[in-house]
Amino acid sequence: MTTDAAAPWLIVGLGNPGPEYAGNRHNVGFMVADLLAERVGGRFKRAGKAQAQVVEGRVGPPGPGSRRVILAKPMSYMNLSGGPVNALREFYKVPVAHVVAIHDELDIDYGTLRLKLGGGDNGHNGLKSLTKAFGADYHRVRFGIGRPPGRMQVADFVLKDFSSAERKELDYFVDRAADAVECLVIDGLERAQSTYNS
Numbered sequence: 001m002t003t004d005a006a007a008p009w010l011i012v013g014l015g016n017p018g019p020e021y022a023g024n025r026h027n028v029g030f031m032v033a034d035l036l037a038e039r040v041g042g043r044f045k046r047a048g049k050a051q052a053q054v055v056e057g058r059v060g061p062p063g064p065g066s067r068r069v070i071l072a073k074p075m076s077y078m079n080l081s082g083g084p085v086n087a088l089r090e091f092y093k094v095p096v097a098h099v100v101a102i103h104d105e106l107d108i109d110y111g112t113l114r115l116k117l118g119g120g121d122n123g124h125n126g127l128k129s130l131t132k133a134f135g136a137d138y139h140r141v142r143f144g145i146g147r148p149p150g151r152m153q154v155a156d157f158v159l160k161d162f163s164s165a166e167r168k169e170l171d172y173f174v175d176r177a178a179d180a181v182e183c184l185v186i187d188g189l190e191r192a193q194s195t196y197n198s
Contacts, residue, residue, distance in 0.1 A: 008068040009185050010094040011036065012085050014103040014126035016159075017075045023161035025145045028174070029102040029126075030073050032143070035178045037071050044073060050091065051076045051084040060186040067185045070094070079125035082133030089134060099138035100181060101130055104158060108144030110166055111173040113180055113196045116140050117189055139184060143177050 013033025014026075021027050037044055040057025047054040053073045060066040070092050074084040089099060097117070103126055108114055118137045121127035130138065148157030162170055176196065184192040 004095055004097070007095050007098050008070055008092055009098045009100060010070050010072060010085070010089055010092060011100045011181055011185070012072045012074065012081070012102065012130075014078060014081055014101055015073065016078050017073075021159070024159050025104050025162055026078060026158040028104045028143045028145065028177075031170075031174050032102045032141070032177045032181065033071050033073050035174055036069075036181060039178065039182075040069070040071070042071070044071075046075075047072070047088060048091075050087045052088055054088065059182045065186065069185060079129055081126045082129035082131075085130055086133040096134050096137050097139075099130075099134075100141060100184060101127060101138060102141045102143065102177065102181065103127060104145045105142035106145060106147055106154065106158070108142060108146070110144055110146040111169060112144035112198050113173075113177055114140075114142040114144070115180060115184060115189060115192050115197060116142070139189065141177060141181055141184070143173070 013029035015030035016027060037055040042055035042057050044053035044055050052075055055071040057069055058066040059069055072088055074081040076084050103124060117139050121131055148154055180192055180196040183195055
């Protein structure tokens, strides 16, 4: 039995599969996962029978300080993410506390990050599905997208691409979110929160 500290981490970018969703606000989790895959030098590949794409790698300094990570993008739709993620979690023997979900968050200003462990789903269908599949005690990296303008419906807002003004800063914010994930895995939640919770 591996000790908890030695267990791998499952880092899940939440989003919807398919090119028509690629630039959506709802897909910011995929964007961060893609950058993390680039950093570990891997390419996403279909994971056996699981309805997900994965990259395996290590983050952190070479040697005992590095952590084994499985990066994942569920290829179900957002509201069905729990099944594929739980299948990967069981296959790789990842404790729930070593699961990190990266997702868009309406109640935070654009580009602001908040990291936390556990909690509610705040109406987010991806989180709802994960919590239903294996409980709420996983880490979340919440990427602020702000609230829709005027009377725009939430569903329409999250399934639209970032605005051209937002896109100017998007790469910077995605990069910062990837840094926050690495810090969480290597240094723990408190250090990551004090550094990245703005």
